[in-house]
Amino acid sequence: MPARKQTLTRLDNALQRSLRDVREELELPEEFPAEALAEAERLQADPPTADADMTDVPFVTIDPEGSTDLDQALHFERPGDGFVVRYAIADVPAFVEPGGALDTEARERGQTLYAADGRIPLHPASISEDAASLLPEQLRSALVWQFTLNARGEVTETALTRASIRSREQLTYETAQQRIDDGSADESLALLQTIGELRIALEQERGGASLDMPEEQVVEADGRYSIERRVLLPAEQWNAQISLMTGMAAADLMLSVGKGILRTMPAPPADDVQQFRAEAAALGFEWPEGATYGEFLRSAERDTPRSMALLQSARRLFRGAGYTVLDGSQKPEEVIQAAIGAPYAHATAPLRRLVDRYVLGHCLAISAGEPVPEWASAGLDGLPEIMQSTGQRASALERASVDLVEIAVLAGREGEQFEAVVIQQREKDARLQLVDPTTEVTCETAANPGERVTVRLVKADLQTRSLEFAAE
Structure with missing residues (x-):
């Protein structure tokens, strides 16, 4: 690619x-x-x-x-x-x-x-x-x-x-x-x-x-x-x-x-593997019966926003x-x-x-x-x-x-809307990947990992190191 x-x-x-x-x-x-x-x-x-x-x-x-x-x-x-x-x-x-x-x-x-x-x-x-x-x-x-x-x-x-x-x-x-x-x-x-x-x-x-x-x-x-x-x-x-x-x-x-x-x-705890399996299913990935998490990860795609959401979820297995x-x-x-x-x-x-x-x-x-x-x-x-x-x-x-x-790449584009895919839900916000430019950002949204959303750039300020988006 x-x-x-x-x-x-x-x-x-x-x-x-x-x-x-x-x-x-x-x-x-x-x-x-x-x-x-x-x-x-x-x-x-x-x-x-x-x-x-x-x-x-x-x-x-x-x-x-x-x-x-x-x-x-x-x-x-x-x-x-x-x-x-x-x-x-x-x-x-x-x-x-x-x-x-x-x-x-x-x-x-x-x-x-x-x-x-x-x-x-x-x-x-x-x-x-x-x-x-x-x-x-x-x-x-x-x-x-x-x-x-x-x-x-x-x-x-x-x-x-x-x-x-x-x-x-x-x-x-x-x-x-x-x-x-x-x-x-x-x-x-x-x-x-x-x-x-x-x-x-x-x-x-x-x-x-x-x-x-x-x-x-x-x-x-x-x-x-x-x-x-x-x-x-x-x-x-x-x-x-x-x-x-x-x-x-x-x-x-x-x-x-x-x-x-x-x-x-x-080895990752069984609960983490089970949670990852559920998140993979929610993202639309098919996990073959009997396949280990290693076999599943090896077969998964790597070059789409949906795959980034999957790999973010998998990170908890590598701790x-x-x-x-x-x-x-x-x-x-x-x-x-x-x-x-x-x-x-x-x-x-x-x-x-x-x-x-x-x-x-x-x-x-x-x-x-x-x-x-x-x-x-x-x-x-x-x-x-x-x-x-x-x-x-x-x-x-x-x-x-x-x-x-990432802040510098987006500076000057405040007010513009961007398409994004949710790659990880966190306690207070979500991690998203913009489709273009392919930049990872955070934003408050109720959308689930794998879902496509539209967000608006509110702030991109190098001096304060702030990058703020709002869900549309």
Whole structure:
């Protein structure tokens, strides 16, 4: 589905001021300390090397257009009935000295933050966009996962090795999708679809579920902002399955020795599933007899206002996610990530997420049959709290950015009427999606989710951050 944009033509200066105010209110970090920058520059000038050599493997990266912090590179083979997957991850553990200035600052930041007026990176650009990034035709140290899969796509062998690699090409999702669709993809890239679809089938078998909300991004071009929403391409979903497979393998490795950190989420309560089933029926969606909520969500449409109402309702099923530390003592009661349907760990985005570095440190040692390094085990202290608090900050920043751009998109159109679809009823108001522009707003209305209504814009004021609609 093509992207839909609402382009701003006015109020850019006011919007930029409002976005700066949000950064200050959330007390977001800005410049890196001088000590951290100096440490990064030293590492950039003398990057780490690896003993193993995989530069003959023609890895490629697949990322959104314009990406420079490239965490993953992949390559697939099909020897006989099964598959070999090589998944290279940026070797961030080799760039961060335990207890050093970069380490200290990364634990303050927790993760890369994304705002309408630019991202706030976890690591300095000299590391995240240069020396550690898996850029094309650059020699890089990487942590390379190698998986042997059977004909069903099930992992039968796992290994993790530090090796030198050289990615051959940086692809966008759109380019990868086009090559696969028109038959011009090489054998490795073409296997992304084959393996991705096999892994999706396995996800369905184990009861996994994916919310797959249409992507919503604030886009800036030439000083002007817009909101872009689009349904994920199949290539993105296939690629996500490779990352999920890796996270599951990382969890299995850590569980095998009882040390590490998992990403967990409880199964939704039966009452929540029953309520969601009733809301889906009210929206006109047919839920096949015997199908799990995961199977139902997977089959539901993604690109209509009615589907947005369904996905909003489904969000209550994906609550309670957290991090569980394995400390070598008794196995915790909760080790499953319910949406995935298996134990899982964050292990594929160390340039952008702090916890991945510690997971990779654990897994590299466990795979080699060696003791977990002290920096990796000691670093788990306080890590769940860091990730939870910085995750909340990231969500607040993203939501505030989108809200401000939505106000700016609608400013000057007070008094106009808009068609909308109710996507969620709340205690005091309802969440609606305007049909054009495709913007989410709130309004008091008695209409039920899925119903189409007409609303009038009363106020769109950036200074007071007010966006007010009235039902007609």
